[in-house]
Amino acid sequence: MKERILAETERLFWKYGVRSVTMEDIAKQLGISKKTIYQHFADKEQILYQVILDKMGKNQSEMACMHVEKDNPVEEILQVLSMMQKQADHISPNLLIDVKRYYPQAFALFRQYKEEHIMHSILENIQKGISQGLYRSDINPTILARLRVEQIELAFDNDIFPTDQYSMHDIQSELIHHFVRGMLTEKGFTIYNQYVKQYNHEVKEYKKDSSDLAAYVAK
């Protein structure tokens, strides 16, 4: 039951943010009583906390996989974009805004994850890129890794990128491509251009998949 509650609540959070989802909504969706939920969780914030912990575990394994699969850092970082975009389509822009504004404990958890894992994995990517001659050797890896980490949060900042003017898709894509290009050497650009060609093809395939999915959901 605990797992079912977590899974359903996560789905609702991603879709509507945290604030507007009530314990009532969760119970209704699962066809159970609120009492059953309270047997497992003290409040909504505790569910949120657990959802983030689980998510982090999952993301870490996904990222770890990517490290194994891709030995080319340019492809690796653009693959992260592709992964984020697939996720972004299902995320309410309210999610991170809500967490940041109203759930400080959960947000601290996100920040800690950012510090420990995202920073580490970007730094590793940059160092690999430099050693393979794809990124400039004269960049300062920690300054740029910090910049990239902050960009992730920036993209979710509703004051900077109002959701009615920008799509998460466009922001993430613009920022990551700009970030990678700013580091590339000539050799790096060759690899980058090859990947972009192949990636654009993938995006089209993915969009086709999505619309199939949309049709399915609408049934």
Added chain:
Amino acid sequence: MKERILAETERLFWKYGVRSVTMEDIAKQLGISKKTIYQHFADKEQILYQVILDKMGKNQSEMACMHVEKDNPVEEILQVLSMMQKQADHISPNLLIDVKRYYPQAFALFRQYKEEHIMHSILENIQKGISQGLYRSDINPTILARLRVEQIELAFDNDIFPTDQYSMHDIQSELIHHFVRGMLTEKGFTIYNQYVKQYNHEVKEYKKDSSDLAAYVAK
């Protein structure tokens, strides 16, 4: 007298930040009584407010000048770096940190300036770069202009770039060069490389000037 108070206080703020400078210090430096200062300003925050307003006026004219002098956007943006670095050598990293943390009204003024003028001038730079074929035509100018505006504040964030680990000089240089490179076309790179060569020469000249200045101040 008002002008003298403003000039001296600005110098002290730049050198020590805002928090650690007292009305007593300002009076002492000017060889006047605190009473004289209070005839012109209600408190330190009011002086700060006026200093920022004046500074904004000055910066705007400097930027306007640059627009007249440089018709090449790559050179223009790197010239801003050069200007910022010359200033950064005389700025206490505490300044923006203090303002952000303890003087919300003054910080709001800075944000407004950022919104109206910095955003506008970067956006103009990007659009000029695209129309001259120096920046990629497939970038989204407003997303990247926003990114650049936020980077300015990021560089002053002590949690992200602790002042004992990074120099303002290095952060600004790393971020601006990375920012420009991420937008360049092949034609843009030619211009950029030319400028960097010339600029490195200028930096050496400037460092020589600085040390002369340091020798003078030490007398």
